[in-house]
Amino acid sequence: MSAASTAFNVNRVKRQLEVWLGKENVSDAEVDKINYSRDAWPLRLLRLGRLIIEAKPDLIVWPQTVEQIQRIVKLANQESIPIIPVSGAGGVAGGILATTGGIIVDVKKMNRVLFLDEESFTVTVEPGILGYELEEYLEARGYTTGHLPSSIYSSALGGFAAARSAGVLSSKYGKIEDMITGLEVVLPTGELLRTKAVPRSSMGPDLKQLFIGSEGTYGIITELTLRIAPSPEETQFASFLFPDLHSGMNAVKQVFRQDLKPALIRLYDENETRFVLSRFKPPSDGACVLNFIYRATKDFVRLEKRTVTKICLEGGAEDLGPGPSKHWWNNRFDLYYPSSMNMGPGMLYDVLDVASSYANLEKMYWEMRKAIEAFGVGTMSHFSHFYPDGGNIYVIFVGHANSPEEVETKYQQIWDAGLEAAHRAGGTLSHQHGVGLLKAPWMPIEHGETGFALLQAIKQYLDPNNIMNPGKLGFGNETSKFPKEGASQ
Ligand SMILES: Cc1cc2nc3c(=O)[nH]c(=O)nc-3n(C[C@H](O)[C@H](O)[C@H](O)COP(=O)(O)OP(=O)(O)OC[C@H]3O[C@@H](n4cnc5c(N)ncnc54)[C@H](O)[C@@H]3O)c2cc1C
Numbered sequence: 001m002s003a004a005s006t007a008f009n010v011n012r013v014k015r016q017l018e019v020w021l022g023k024e025n026v027s028d029a030e031v032d033k034i035n036y037s038r039d040a041w042p043l044r045l046l047r048l049g050r051l052i053i054e055a056k057p058d059l060i061v062w063p064q065t066v067e068q069i070q071r072i073v074k075l076a077n078q079e080s081i082p083i084i085p086v087s088g089a090g091g092v093a094g095g096i097l098a099t100t101g102g103i104i105v106d107v108k109k110m111n112r113v114l115f116l117d118e119e120s121f122t123v124t125v126e127p128g129i130l131g132y133e134l135e136e137y138l139e140a141r142g143y144t145t146g147h148l149p150s151s152i153y154s155s156a157l158g159g160f161a162a163a164r165s166a167g168v169l170s171s172k173y174g175k176i177e178d179m180i181t182g183l184e185v186v187l188p189t190g191e192l193l194r195t196k197a198v199p200r201s202s203m204g205p206d207l208k209q210l211f212i213g214s215e216g217t218y219g220i221i222t223e224l225t226l227r228i229a230p231s232p233e234e235t236q237f238a239s240f241l242f243p244d245l246h247s248g249m250n251a252v253k254q255v256f257r258q259d260l261k262p263a264l265i266r267l268y269d270e271n272e273t274r275f276v277l278s279r280f281k282p283p284s285d286g287a288c289v290l291n292f293i294y295r296a297t298k299d300f301v302r303l304e305k306r307t308v309t310k311i312c313l314e315g316g317a318e319d320l321g322p323g324p325s326k327h328w329w330n331n332r333f334d335l336y337y338p339s340s341m342n343m344g345p346g347m348l349y350d351v352l353d354v355a356s357s358y359a360n361l362e363k364m365y366w367e368m369r370k371a372i373e374a375f376g377v378g379t380m381s382h383f384s385h386f387y388p389d390g391g392n393i394y395v396i397f398v399g400h401a402n403s404p405e406e407v408e409t410k411y412q413q414i415w416d417a418g419l420e421a422a423h424r425a426g427g428t429l430s431h432q433h434g435v436g437l438l439k440a441p442w443m444p445i446e447h448g449e450t451g452f453a454l455l456q457a458i459k460q461y462l463d464p465n466n467i468m469n470p471g472k473l474g475f476g477n478e479t480s481k482f483p484k485e486g487a488s489q
Contacts, residue, residue: 008058008079008080008081010028010058010059013059013075013079013081013103014026014028014059016075017059017061017072017075017103020068020071020072021061021062021063021064021068021072025061025062025063025064025109026059026060026061026062027059027060027061028058028059028060032060033056033057033058033060034053034056036056036057036060036086036089036096036098036104036106037053037054037055037056037057037097037098038055038089038097039089039090039091039092039093039094039095039096039097039436040089040090040091040092040151040154041091041092041093041094041097041436041437041438042092042348042349042350043094043350043408043411043438044094044097046348046407046408046411050404055097055098055099056098056101057084057098057101057102057103057104058098058101058102058103059102059103059104060103060104060106061103061104061105061106062106062107062108062109063105063107063109063110064109064110065110066110066184066186066192066222066223069105069107069186069220069222070186070190070191070192071190072103072105073105073186073187073188073189073190073220073467074189074190076102076103076467077188077189077190077465077467080465080467081102081103081467082098082100082101082102082103082467082469082470083102083103083105083188083216083220083467083468083469084096084097084098084102084103084104084105084216084469085105085107085158085162085216085220085221085468085469086104086105086106086107086108086159087106087107087108087127087128087155087156087157087158087159087160087162088108088130088151088154088155088156088159089106089154089159090151090154090155090159091155091159091163091433091434091436092351092433092436092438093163093433093434093435093436093437093438093439094436094437094438095162095163095215095216095434095435095436095437095469095472096216097436097437099437099470099471100470100471102467102470105220106128107126107127107128107156107158107220107222108128108156109128110126110127110128110222111126111128111129111130111133111156112125112126112129113125113129113134113137114126114223116138116141116143118141121143121227121228121229122181122197122225122226122227122228123138123143123145123225123226123228124182124197124223124224124225124226125157125223125224125225125226126157126222126223127156127157127158127159127161127220127221127222127223127224128156128157128158129156129157130152130153130154130155130156131147131148131149131151131152131153131155131156131157131160132152132153134157135148135152138228138231139231142230142231143228143229143230143231144228144229144230144231144232145167145173145179145226145227145228145229146167146169146172146173146174146179146228146229146263147160147165147167147173147176147179147226148167148168148169149165149166149167149168149432150168150332150333150336151165151336152167153333153337154336154337157224157226158220158221158222158224160176161176161177161180161183161211161212161221161224162211162212162213162214162215162216162221162434163213163215163432163433163434163436164176164177164212164213164432164434165432165434166385166392166431166432168264168266168332168384169263169264169293169295170385170387171261171262171263171264171265171385171386171387172261172262172263172264172295173229173263175385175432176212177209177212177213178227179226179227180208180212180224180225180226181197181198181199181225181226181227182194182195182196182197182198182208182224182225183195183208183211183212183221183223183224183225184221184222184223184224185211185218185219185220185221185222186219186220186222187218187219187462187463188218188219188462188463188465188467188468189462192222193207193219194223195207195208197225210458213434214473215434215435215436215469215472215473216468216469216472217459217463217468217469217472217473217475218458218459218462218463218468219462219468220468232263232295232296232297233296233297233298233301234294234295234296234297234298234301235293235294235295235301236293236294236301236305236322237291237292237293237294237322237323237325237326237329238291238292238293238294238305238308238309238319238321238322238325239289239290239291239292239319239320239321239322239323239324239325240289240290240292240312240313240317240318240319240320241273241277241283241287241288241289241290241317241318241320242287242288242289242290242312242315242316242317243284243286243287243316244270244286244287244288245267245269245270245286245288245362245365246362247315247316247317248267248288248289248290248315248317249267249358249361249362249383250315251290251311251312251315251317252265252267252290252383252386252391253358254311254315255307255308255311256386256387256388258307258311260304260307260308262292262293262294262304262308263293263294263295263296264291264292264293264325264329264384265290265291265292265386266290266291266292266325266328266382266383266384267288267289267290267291267382267383267384267386268288268289268290268291268380268381268382269288269365269380269381269382270283270285270286270287270288271378271379271380271381272380272381272382272396273287273288273289275380276289276324276328277289277324279327280320280323280324281320289320289324290312290317291324291325291328292308292325293325293329294308345404346400346401346402346403346407347398347399347400347407348377348397348398348399348400348401348407348410348411348414349396349397349398349399350396350397350411350414350415351394351395351396351397351433352368352372352393352394352395352397352415352418352419352422353392353393353394353395353430353431353432353433354368354392354393354395354419354422354427354428354429354430354431355385355390355391355392355393355427355428355431356390356391356393356422356425356426356427356428357389357390357426358389358390358391359390359426360390360425360426360427361383361390361391361393361427363425364393364421364422364425364426364427365381365383365393365395367421367422367424367425368393368395368418368421368422368425369381369395370421371417371418371420371421372395372397372414372417372418372421374417375399375410375413375414375417376399377397377398377399377400377410377414378397378398378399379395379396379397379398380396381393381394381395381396382394385431385432392431392432393422393427395418397414397418399414415438419439419442423442423445423446428446429442429445429446435472435473435474436472437471437472440471440472440473440474441474442474443455443473443474444474452474455473455475456475459475
């Protein structure tokens with residue numbers, strides 16, 4: 001599949017877009033192009049920190065209606081101009097990088113709540129509404145989506161859906177793909193596709209799930225209907241210290257076997273436990289903290305707390321009270337806003353977010369640690385999204401290299417070794433952060449040759465000119481082509 005052409009007459013297209021959208025909603029200013037040349041992908045931020053400017057779009061537009069998006073996409077399709085949808089620009093895998101130039105379609109001005117259906121317990125929104133804006137709207141009316149990722153202040157509903165995001169309370173409320181009941185999408189031809197917003201259906205395959213996780217490669221999401229839940233009557237916190245990871249993991253499985261679903265279940269490995277408990281008490285070697293948050297009616301919280309406490313104590317844990325869990329909840333955004341991730345020259349860091357069934361989860365953790373730490377970097381990990389059948393691992397690595405070139409080489413080697421280990425252990429290579437450019441070369445490995453060929457065939461059918469977010473998800477011929485250093489576009 002060849003990439004859309006970047007050789008288009010920018011001035012002519014800009015003038016046309018200005019007529020449709022208004023001058024204030026179209027930009028080719030250098031400052032905007034630089035601003036949109038990155039998301040929150042650490043590798044891109046590391047390069048930006050060295051003033052390497054690359055992957056610049058030719059134009060940025062801020063449409064306000066679905067009709068405007070249809071016009072933009074039709075024009076782009078006619079002229080083979082790459083289109084890159086953006087919602088919050090808070091993705092961490094390079095999903096919005098314009099590696100072949102083109103037009104950034106930022107939907108942030110489409111941020112309205114369209115309809116709150118209090119009878120059906122759903123809300124219909126535009127894709128540019130930020131996570132916290134929607135939560136504030138719902139909270140004022142006694143509801144929540146339950147989708148509370150750490151990026152709630154920087155990411156929007158369109159991006160959550162496009163990258164299959166997970167909120168920190170996913171054990172109770174599910175991931176974004178569990179919440180969405182209906183979607184509207186502008187296809188690469190400019191046609192509009194609407195799926196019915198219904199609780200369940202058996203009328204063939206679920207079309208909306210094709211677009212959830214498609215990261216802008218199959219179309220632009222312009223409207224979403226989501227399930228909502230009542231605001232919790234009661235919220236309580238609990239923390240336990242287990243002698244080792246294995247006993248903590250066993251307790252988590254027991255909680256699900258009792259048919260309970262605490263809103264948050266978060267198990268830290270020994271390295272992160274030392275960090276988490278630094279203000280509380282020094283843990284013994286190998287000890288692991290397990291945090292819970294209960295959010296439900298008062299009666300249900302009482303029951304959940306009593307049963308979970310019994311399980312943990314019988315599993316050999318020490319009850320630490322609510323302290324560490326509550327402290328994490330109250331301070332969970334401190335690391336990110338303002339970002340403290342720019343660590344200076346020579347430092348490298350990132351996070352691998354994988355998942356598997358319980359049968360493989362612990363093995364996967366140990367194998368990934370071994371593979372990553374072989375490069376002389378430190379790791380600390382937590383398991384922050386648990387389900388009845390398994391969970392995720394969030395492996396953070398931090399290290400140092402002697403030159404910028406070595407940072408990049410080592411960064412890539414660590415990712416390759418970590419994902420290889422996760423794949424060998426039977427896990428999925430991303431639980432919540434998506435693919436973007438970072439994991440694009442891994443798509444055929446994740447889905448198998450036949451599975452990936454099917455996804456490519458769907459792409460070819462929907463987008464024969466390959467205009468929609470070229471190169472992402474491994475579609476197109478620039479699969480692993482993150483621009484070479486200094487090759488600004
Ligand atoms: C500080 C911080 C904390 C984070 N914490 C979490 C977390 O707790 N859980 C989690 O899951 N993720 C987390 N992330 C990652 C990020 O929030 C998610 O990947 C999120 O889904 C991205 O949403 P966005 O609006 O920022 O998307 P963007 O970065 O704008 O886009 C992401 C991808 O989706 C595509 N896209 C965007 N909008 C549309 C649309 N309307 N239609 C079609 N495609 C579109 C883009 O082209 C791109 O490929 C975190 C990121 C940061 C920076």
